[in-house]
Amino acid sequence: MRSPVGTYLRLVRAGFREQSAYLLAAFGGLVANATFGLLKVAILFATVRAAGGELRGYDLAEMSAYIWLSQGLLGSVNLTGRTDMADRVRTGDVAVDFLRPLDVQAAAVATDTGRRLFALLPRGVPSVVIGALLVGMSTPGSAWTYLLGAVSVLLGIVLSCACVYLLAVVGFWIVETRGLQILYMVASGFLAGLFVPISLFPDWLHAVAVSTPFPSMMMYPVDLLSGRVEGLPALLLVAQQAAWLAAAAVLGQVLTRAGRRRLEVQGG
């Protein structure tokens, strides 16, 4: 018998390979990423220049690193709140998932993570390369930064998948989760620092942002990879990401079990 962890790793691989079939889709995503990236460069660079070359600790090179790393992660971190799982809960297909000898939550998150990891290849890396070539950006010095950055990116991606799963299983109670999904999309993108770095927020908004899991999905990985946060504070950010992931996992288990008892499938 295969070890349980091995099974979920195979699901990650399956998700990864599934996405490799949609290269045109990935390329489309890259075009959109790059366009948004250039628009962000225009407005944020203008702001940094207007502020005299430095804006809350960001100079042009660091701003560029923020823009292109966040655009690169956009395809991999799920900030849209959309999943197949939501449809499966709504249509009742999820009943089939409950019949499988797998943990429903772990299987869904594993598959989704695999899909999202794939996006790093056609969307993530090229976005950063485009930014580095067209605009230029600051790069961190040590290999340690890259290693910790990679761990942080992985945690951010898994956390985003775990949170979106939570959104999907709320569907056991409210059937149509569309409204909730849009709400999630708006809040997560803004608070994760997709549009402007959260350190530019006014203090109260910054406090709101850091008390949610959203910066752990995108802002912290970007801060680590760009070398803005190093040393002990960097480790603390990673620990924070891990804590959010653990919380999302536990909540997911609770909701899945409660939802399973509520699920009612009609027909046969």
Next chain:
Amino acid sequence: MADTRRWSRSERPPRWSRSERRQRPPRWSRSERRQRPPRWSRSERSERHETLTLRARWEPYRVVLASRIRSQRSYRASFALDLGSSLLVGLVELAEVAVLFLAVDRIGGLTLAQVVLVFGIADLTFSLADMVVGHCDELPRFIRAGTLDVFYLRPQPLLLQLVTSDISLRRLARASVGAVALVVGLVLNDITWGPSAVALLVLAVLSGAATFAALFVTAAGLQFFLVNGAEMTNAFVYGGRYAAGQPASVWPRGLLVVFGFVFPMAFTGYLPVGTLLDLPGVPGLPGWLGWCAPLAAVWAWVLALTCWRWGVRHYQGAGG
């Protein structure tokens, strides 16, 4: 044959009679389609125009739209959330720009009050277009699932059917954010009111909505080719909306060409505001350019209908 296609309201439903259907099978072979495009030819359409009253022609669309409105209101909790979320979308988009003004007074020569006005016009016009034609985004789903073929079977123009197949009420909430921003922007800024200022504003809002609607149609036309690459068109539809709320004066030349003229986003906010407030604007561009917003809308629609025609001709059906 054309004579048998006249129907009055009482003779609905708009399906073909049996004999007709036999003459024209619901799917065309490839060679046939080239001779006979799956839309009504111009002469046929104008003939119908004479025989049907406007009301009767509108009736099928009205029925569809009414049903869509009812369906959206049936899941009340979700609809309320939908409205709330859409409101928040607008607010967050405004916040994205406003946050930058915490550190600086002017970006691209514009103050916060002026940017609010640019945002107001751009966001109001985008939301209106989104409400009416935004669901053209769904086209790839129809193409993939093969349900688009059903549209071809109905004796109505394809694009008009697609546009009237849905209407998103939640975008009303979105539009209200834009409208409020517009009003606030008008109050905060020092505007010399007169007939020409009002005319400029009205022109800007009408042409802006038309321009954004054209972008959605352009994207829809390209979906016939992209299918799985739908996100590519997001670059200019949603990227365009993002661009429209910005001062175009910060764009480098490349962006100015793409979002100033090819997809004329600068005409949906920044340029009319520049003319209205008499701002220095983009170096090298004349101050009266804001009056050309209708021309930008016409150009956007030329582009849109070209892409749409091109896409529809390319479409081969989903088999089955």
